[in-house]
Amino acid sequence: MPWRRPRKRVERASDVKRSEEEALEQKAEHEEEDQATELAALDGASIVEAATGERDQDRGPGDLATKLRDAVSGLDLDEASAPDVASGRASRPRRPKREAVEAAASYERPLPSTSGASASSLSFSPLVEAGVDLQIEAARGLRLKNPVLTASGTFGQGVEYAELFDVSRLGAIVNKGTTPSARPGNPQYRIAETPSGILNSIGLENPGAAAVSKKYAKAWAELGVPVIVNVAGYSVADYVTVVREMEGTSGVVAYELNVSCPNVEGGMHFGCDPGLAADVTRAVKAETDKPVIVKLTPNAPDVVAVARACEEAGADGLTAINTVLGMRIDTTKRKPILGTGSGGLSGPAIRPIAVHITYRVAQAVSIPIVGAGGVTCAEDALEFLMAGASAVQVGTATFADPLAPITVVEGLARYVRENGLASIRDIIGAAQRKRAKEPETEYRE
Numbered sequence: 001m002p003w004r005r006p007r008k009r010v011e012r013a014s015d016v017k018r019s020e021e022e023a024l025e026q027k028a029e030h031e032e033e034d035q036a037t038e039l040a041a042l043d044g045a046s047i048v049e050a051a052t053g054e055r056d057q058d059r060g061p062g063d064l065a066t067k068l069r070d071a072v073s074g075l076d077l078d079e080a081s082a083p084d085v086a087s088g089r090a091s092r093p094r095r096p097k098r099e100a101v102e103a104a105a106s107y108e109r110p111l112p113s114t115s116g117a118s119a120s121s122l123s124f125s126p127l128v129e130a131g132v133d134l135q136i137e138a139a140r141g142l143r144l145k146n147p148v149l150t151a152s153g154t155f156g157q158g159v160e161y162a163e164l165f166d167v168s169r170l171g172a173i174v175n176k177g178t179t180p181s182a183r184p185g186n187p188q189y190r191i192a193e194t195p196s197g198i199l200n201s202i203g204l205e206n207p208g209a210a211a212v213s214k215k216y217a218k219a220w221a222e223l224g225v226p227v228i229v230n231v232a233g234y235s236v237a238d239y240v241t242v243v244r245e246m247e248g249t250s251g252v253v254a255y256e257l258n259v260s261c262p263n264v265e266g267g268m269h270f271g272c273d274p275g276l277a278a279d280v281t282r283a284v285k286a287e288t289d290k291p292v293i294v295k296l297t298p299n300a301p302d303v304v305a306v307a308r309a310c311e312e313a314g315a316d317g318l319t320a321i322n323t324v325l326g327m328r329i330d331t332t333k334r335k336p337i338l339g340t341g342s343g344g345l346s347g348p349a350i351r352p353i354a355v356h357i358t359y360r361v362a363q364a365v366s367i368p369i370v371g372a373g374g375v376t377c378a379e380d381a382l383e384f385l386m387a388g389a390s391a392v393q394v395g396t397a398t399f400a401d402p403l404a405p406i407t408v409v410e411g412l413a414r415y416v417r418e419n420g421l422a423s424i425r426d427i428i429g430a431a432q433r434k435r436a437k438e439p440e441t442e443y444r445e
């Protein structure tokens with residue numbers, strides 16, 4: 001087959017017996033190559049990228065905007081963004097190209113040209129959400145025009161998507177986790193598919209706070225959508241350093257503290273301990289007047305206690321939730337698929353966990369909550385809002401359909417209109433209020 005790379009064969013003496021391990025290893029290599037070439041053929045990815053998982057140096061840096069456009073080319077934009085009215089579900093999204101997923105989860109890409117017309121600016125029909133009151137308060141002091149945000153790490157730095165659709169239709173965007181210095185991220189493989197979700201172990205690949213501020217300030221200022229900076233670190237000082245660097249960056253309206261990253265050593269440390277989470281919150285609050293949102297981890301022994309501690313320490317809002325720890329094993333190689341072994345599970349698989357945590361946390365705190373975990377359409381978003389969230393983030397769904405966040409905005413607008421509500425705010429916590437009328441019972445198997 002023409003696309004198959006020539007393989008270097010290791011000559012071995014015929015009398016040397018191969019161990020079972022070696023035989024398995026070699027069999028796996030063959031299968032991996034077959035899978036890689038198959039992926040390349042299916043997704044149009046470079047053989048080198050597909051086979052090694054590394055960026056193909058010969059092809060230069062990834063251009064996410066181009067890849068995303070390719071990924072949705074052939075998709076009828078109207079069809080893609082129009083939810084099935086009966087179910088509220090988006091039409092079945094196509095699988096995006098593997099390159100686009102990897103690049104969106106990473107950061108390295110050129111800025112878009114601001115002169116290009118966006119998909120929606122070419123349309124003259126009024127926006128579905130026009131005239132509908134979707135305004136919410138995503139955190140104390142953070143009023144947004146609608147409750148739909150993008151989730152950190154799944155939307156690049158936001159600017160790339162501006163080539164694909166009008167990102168100013170979103171409530172806000174959250175950038176990729178930002179650390180004080182540049183991080184190359186974790187070893188390959190960093191993404192593995194699972195039923196109804198993905199496992200990732202990107203490892204906070206980012207160019208560092210100063211570079212992010214310098215490179216994206218101008219573009220963020222022109223996006224027409226507020227930017228929330230996702231802050232990550234290993235010590236209280238790290239969080240403070242990032243916020244100090246980002247202060248004054250155009251477009252930035254708030255900070256989301258990622259005290260819950262499962263993919264770096266010690267990343268969940270702060271989010272698992274109420275005292276430590278409070279320390280980080282207090283230190284960052286002392287550094288900025290902007291709203292500070294703390295992102296909770298479902299992997300904490302007592303996530304409600306962490307939420308309460310953050311509120312007491314001055315947090316203006318909470319995001320519930322980051323990814324759930326998980327692992328997949330390559331049964332041929334008899335080892336974990338991800339380079340780091342474990343990773344973070346996201347997508348529809350974790351939605352019930354995220355809704356449950358949102359519901360419980362909403363009973364314990366009075367600051368706003370942003371729900372995250374498996375939102376793919378308006379109906380999913382409504383679950384979070386009714387559980388008590390004021391807003392939602394759309395993450396993994398964007399890999400399957402880059403227009404998923406817009407689908408959610410439009411679906412929520414339709415819901416408000418069709419149900420004769422004055423505003424989307426009318427349904428925030430609706431499930432809590434209904435439940436309050438019934439006796440509270442604990443779950444027992």
Ligand SMILES: Cc1cc2nc3c(=O)[nH]c(=O)nc-3n(C[C@H](O)[C@H](O)[C@H](O)COP(=O)(O)O)c2cc1C
Nearest residue numbers: 105151152153177200258322346347373374395396
């Ligand atoms: C590839 C990938 C990268 C992520 N990177 C970050 C990150 O840098 N910071 C962070 O706080 N959360 C990160 N997350 C977690 C998401 O922001 C979100 O909380 C989680 O995926 C649940 O939402 P979803 O199911 O809609 O994706 C990442 C998730 C994915 C899938």
